[in-house]
Every structure is written in structure tokens, then in C-alpha cells.
Amino acid sequence: MYSDVKESSPAEQTLLEAWVPLAASFLGICTAFSMSAMIGPMLVPLGSEFGMSVPALGQLATLTFLPWGVSASLIGPISDRYGRKRILLIGLAGLSISGAAAAAAPDYLTLAACRVLTGACGGFVPPSCLAALTDQFTGRRRGHAIAIGSTGYSTSWLVALPLVAFLTGRFGWRWTFVLAAIFAAGTFLLMIAVFPPGKKRESPKSYLNSFAWMRSAGPWYGIGANVLERLMIAVFITYVSAFMIRRYGVSMAVLAWILTAITAGNFFGSLAGGFLMGCSWRYAGLVAVLLIEGAALAWKFAAEPALPAAMAAGFLFSFLTGMSRSTLVDTLSNFAPQDRGTIIGVFATSNQVGFVLGASLGGLAIAWGGFGALGAICLAAGAGGAAFYMRLGRWVRALR
Structure with a gap:
């Protein structure tokens, strides 16, 4: 439904x-x-x-x-x-x-x-x-x-x-x-x-019936995309400080200001997400968002640009990660209009799954290939998330 x-x-x-x-x-x-x-x-x-x-x-x-x-x-x-x-x-x-x-x-x-x-x-x-x-x-x-x-x-x-x-x-x-x-x-x-x-x-007759929406593929496309986006966020949050210190030699005091400037993008991105949700091309927009997120982090970690450019890439990534939340939460709530608390709860769980995967895979990547390997993980996650959103858009159009 x-x-x-x-x-x-x-x-x-x-x-x-x-x-x-x-x-x-x-x-x-x-x-x-x-x-x-x-x-x-x-x-x-x-x-x-x-x-x-x-x-x-x-x-x-x-x-x-x-x-x-x-x-x-x-x-x-x-x-x-x-x-x-x-x-x-x-x-x-x-x-x-x-x-x-x-x-x-x-x-x-x-x-x-x-x-x-x-x-x-x-x-x-x-x-x-x-x-x-x-x-x-x-x-x-x-x-x-x-x-x-x-x-x-x-x-x-x-x-x-x-x-x-x-x-x-x-x-x-x-x-x-x-x-x-x-x-x-x-x-x-x-x-x-x-x-x-x-x-x-109005609620289903049993607790387990609240999860009946899981039988449809549509919600899983959105949840899969969210896991991969949270994976990129976890890589960024967990390892960007060490990257900035080792690559650019910034002090902890300077790093605090840099991180504040970068993460400010998420605040503005969250507000812009409401605009994207109201657009007819919102799923195509999400595909582009995930691809740009992956490319921005891949360039930041692998190319090691000058500090201002690295900050700009981080701000762009932070801004874009704030944009997807509104559209995805609205879409999931429409999949289960009588069980919105349930489906949004699973969405929240997918956040944590992505965080755990990002932190653990990021550590393995650095041990294997240095910070540049983080770029490969983020590029793959961005492409995978974009593919999920493409499937989600097709699924929703088929149901209308």
C-alpha cells in the first residue's frame, strides 16, 4: 500500500x-x-x-x-x-x-x-x-x-x-x-x-501485523539507501578529524572551528530538504544527491586537495546529507499510513546500522590503504545508494 x-x-x-x-x-x-x-x-x-x-x-x-x-x-x-x-x-x-x-x-x-x-x-x-x-x-x-x-x-x-x-x-x-x-x-x-x-x-490486530509493510520491496529500497548514506556519514564523522590533523597539520582548536563550519551545512541542508520533498522530481534529485555525496568524499580523502577546497567538499557533503531525510521519511510514512511509528522506527534503526558499518569498514580501509581507501568506500556507497533511490522512484511511480 x-x-x-x-x-x-x-x-x-x-x-x-x-x-x-x-x-x-x-x-x-x-x-x-x-x-x-x-x-x-x-x-x-x-x-x-x-x-x-x-x-x-x-x-x-x-x-x-x-x-x-x-x-x-x-x-x-x-x-x-x-x-x-x-x-x-x-x-x-x-x-x-x-x-x-x-x-x-x-x-x-x-x-x-x-x-x-x-x-x-x-x-x-x-x-x-x-x-x-x-x-x-x-x-x-x-x-x-x-x-x-x-x-x-x-x-x-x-x-x-x-x-x-x-x-x-x-x-x-x-x-x-x-x-x-x-x-x-x-x-x-x-x-x-x-x-x-x-x-x-486504527491499528492492526496484532503487534507483528504492524510490520506487514516489510513484505513490499519499496520500503527496503529506501531503507537500503539510508544505510549506505549513514555509512558515508559515519566514515566522515569518525575519520575526518584524524585526516585533517595528519594531512593539514591543524591544531585541535583550529579543528573545532573547521568542523563547526563544515557541519553547519547539515542545518541548511535539512531546511532545503523540505523543498526537495515537494518537487515532482524528488527521487531523481535523491539519486543525484547520493552520487555527489560519494564523489565529494572520494575527492576529499583520495585527492587530498588544499585545505579550503577540502572544507568546501566537507560542507557540500554535510549540506546534501541533510536534504534526503524529509523525502525519505515522508515516503516511508506513505508506505505504512497506519503504522508510521513502526516504519519510522525501522528507519531509525537503519541509521545505526549504517553508523556501525561505516565506522568499522572505515577502520579496515585505513589499515589496508590509508585515507585514500576511504574515498573508494564512499564512492561505492554513494553509487549503491543512488541505485536504491532509482529503484524506489520506479516503484512509487508504478503504484500511482
């Missing part, structure tokens, strides 16, 4: 009129991603306190994202039955609790358990927010709404991570966790007041 609504209903609220749920979704997504990714700037001080190496402590990130991927898929059918708001509030409460517990962690194992809880609860939040926006809006307004809500992800990288680094350096990692827990608790209380309760929805 595919339900594609091209135009918004005249009776539907405009984006300006519905700014409260839009802002709430943005804040929820930003809070979840900030809580999940905040461990990065803390690795060095954590190593000093627990007497562990940075690579060993880096596994805390894996312990966050793996349960995130599992919970995002499993919670979707429950969200479809009992409402987005309930699941969202449970997730935010868990994030606050895990942050407070991490602040008091006496050892590595306790901190690791707290990060598992952070990941499991974090997986509840972004899918619930995005599913709520697909419930509330249709047509082009849906694309713009998803684009605005998705900027919470970009903001978590642009604002939250530098802020975590500053607070950790100023007050220590424990107080930073305390402040993060307070922020999550504040978001929880705000959501109680402003997040829309949602409408009672």
Missing part, C-alpha cells in the same frame, strides 16, 4: 499556526541526539579518572547506539497504538534518569550501564517526534515540517557538542551529566504541556 498525498488540506494548520508542535519536535530530537552523543568530548577526562585508554572508553558510544537501534524498531508499534506522546515522555524521562545516574557512576561498568539506558530511551524520542509530524501534516507541509523538526539533529552537533566540551572543561564531566539530566527533565515537563496528544488511530 502507498498513500501519496500531493497537496495539503486547506483545513490543515499552516506551519506558522502549528509552531508549538514543530518547536517541541525540534527540541525533543535535539535533546535525544545531544544526550546520546555527549560522551565524545568527555573521553579524555573520563580516561584520567578511570585509568582507561580513549579507544576503550570510545566503546561507550557503541553501547549507546546499539540499544538505540533496537528500541527504535520495537517501540514503533506501541507508539502506533498508545500514542506518540506517551512514548516520547517515557523516553525523555529515561534520558534524564540515565544522565543523573551517570553523574554518580563510581566506575566504568556503572557508566556503561547508564549509557545503555541512554541509548534504549533515546531510541523512543526522534521516531515519535517525526511520526507525530507525519500524523499532523500532509503533502508539502509535511515535508517542510519534517525538515524543521530534523534540524534538531543538526543543532545537537552544532551547539550541544561544543557546549558539552566547554562545560566539561569548566565544571568536570560529572556536573555536565547533571546539567544534561536537568535539561532533559525540563524538556520532559515542557512536552507534558505542549506536545499534541494525537488522535486515536
